Amino acid sequence: MNPDPSAAPPTTRAHWDTAYEIKAVGLLSLGFGLVGLDRFIINPLFPVMQKELGLNYQDLGLISAVLALTWGVASIFAGRLGDRIGPKRVLVPAIVVFSVLVASTGLASGMASLLLIRALMGLAEGAYVPASVVATLEASRPTRTGMNVGIQQMAAPLVGLGLGPVVAVALLKVMPSWHWVFAVVAVPGLLLAVVMARTLRDSVPAAPSTGRTAPFSELLRHRAVIVNAVAMACFLSCLITLAAFMPSYLVDHLHLGLDAMGLVLGALGAGSCVGMVAVPALSDRVGRKPVMLLSLAVAIGGLWLLPTLGAEPLLPLATALFAVSFMIAGVVAITVGPLTSAAVPAHMATSATGLVIGVGEIVGGALAPAVAGGLSQQFGITVVPQIALAAAVAGLLLVAFGMREPRPAAGLRAA
Numbered sequence: 001m002n003p004d005p006s007a008a009p010p011t012t013r014a015h016w017d018t019a020y021e022i023k024a025v026g027l028l029s030l031g032f033g034l035v036g037l038d039r040f041i042i043n044p045l046f047p048v049m050q051k052e053l054g055l056n057y058q059d060l061g062l063i064s065a066v067l068a069l070t071w072g073v074a075s076i077f078a079g080r081l082g083d084r085i086g087p088k089r090v091l092v093p094a095i096v097v098f099s100v101l102v103a104s105t106g107l108a109s110g111m112a113s114l115l116l117i118r119a120l121m122g123l124a125e126g127a128y129v130p131a132s133v134v135a136t137l138e139a140s141r142p143t144r145t146g147m148n149v150g151i152q153q154m155a156a157p158l159v160g161l162g163l164g165p166v167v168a169v170a171l172l173k174v175m176p177s178w179h180w181v182f183a184v185v186a187v188p189g190l191l192l193a194v195v196m197a198r199t200l201r202d203s204v205p206a207a208p209s210t211g212r213t214a215p216f217s218e219l220l221r222h223r224a225v226i227v228n229a230v231a232m233a234c235f236l237s238c239l240i241t242l243a244a245f246m247p248s249y250l251v252d253h254l255h256l257g258l259d260a261m262g263l264v265l266g267a268l269g270a271g272s273c274v275g276m277v278a279v280p281a282l283s284d285r286v287g288r289k290p291v292m293l294l295s296l297a298v299a300i301g302g303l304w305l306l307p308t309l310g311a312e313p314l315l316p317l318a319t320a321l322f323a324v325s326f327m328i329a330g331v332v333a334i335t336v337g338p339l340t341s342a343a344v345p346a347h348m349a350t351s352a353t354g355l356v357i358g359v360g361e362i363v364g365g366a367l368a369p370a371v372a373g374g375l376s377q378q379f380g381i382t383v384v385p386q387i388a389l390a391a392a393v394a395g396l397l398l399v400a401f402g403m404r405e406p407r408p409a410a411g412l413r414a415a
Contacts, residue, residue, distance in 0.1 A: 288405060
């Protein structure tokens with residue numbers, strides 16, 4: 001977030017510690033990967049859970065929505081807290097709490113308990129995200145911030161969307177029931193919290209010495225923050241709706257078995273993983289806006305084709321989902337990283353990041369799945385690709401007519 005070495009904490013800039021950078025970025029990436037796993041592991045398990053708990057598509061939308069809603073609220077306020085007390089003091093408690101709560105998901109006995117657990121879990125995960133982005137930037141050499149943030153951001157789709165379905169199906173085969181799967185996936189987070197507490201350095205808070213953070217009105221004076229927040233709402237509406245409902249689409253509409261469903265969903269996660277690094281890296285060279293426009297156009301093409309693809313062969317279906325998630329995840333990474341960090345002074349960095357993530361999650365992660373669940377229940381699961389397509393088109397129009405290309409100096413601020 002801060003390209004000026006003299007403005008950063010002396011302990012991290014004066015004599016560069018590459019070994020610490022590697023350890024810190026690695027741990028923060030693992031943590032974000034577990035955030036993705038804990039958030040999305042419920043989706044491939046839902047076809048099994050719904051039979052036992054008597055759930056439907058609308059329930060799935062609400063379960064996804066409540067976590068995203070509290071995630072968004074927590075991101076906004078925890079981002080401001082991180083500017084005051086430093087990222088580490090937010091990160092370690094957050095990872096402990098969401099790990100305990102994912103284990104508790106296995107104890108859920110119905111819709112009410114699931115909603116409560118996932119709401120609390122969203123608070124903890126939402127607190128982790130903006131603090132982890134800024135902690136990654138603080139640990140990174142200025143010439144490597146863009147690459148390191150890309151690596152850290154790709155961990156969530158890699159683990160949550162890519163490995164998550166494979167892990168879920170594999171654990172279902174060896175565990176007594178789906179309840180035990182949630183308990184198993186909670187263990188790595190608790191272990192990581194211990195290592196993170198011992199390894200990460202306390203940093204000097206970025207907020208002014210008064211300990212007060214900038215009011216929201218000051219953040220909203222920066223036009224790019226508003227545009228980025230609305231854009232995030234569109235991008236996440238597309239990506240999270242697909243992540244939440246594609247397992248049911250594949251099983252109920254295309255009648256895939258669990259193994260085939262896991263493989264196809266793996267392509268969705270792999271595309272997100274690679275796109276979060278490749279698309280922002282390309283934008284470093286040719287500009288943010290052109291790359292975002294091209295990416296969104298390709299994603300729209302993939303979503304247009306998706307309803308025409310059947311279960312056999314699997315390759316075209318997997319390829320379409322890979323391309324869509326590759327492009328959408330890439331524009332998400334650009335928006336939450338270089339564009340937002342370029343829009344505000346350094347002492348507002350975590351607050352601005354939290355606000356963009358928070359608005360995106362509340363609208364795109366909470367409202368969109370809830371609406372998608374209701375529409376799927378009324379009209380059938382086949383409406384899901386259409387909802388994702390509409391969100392992607394809205395995002396393309398916003399980028400084309402509302403987003404400005406940053407000046408080279410500002411645009412590369414986080415890269």
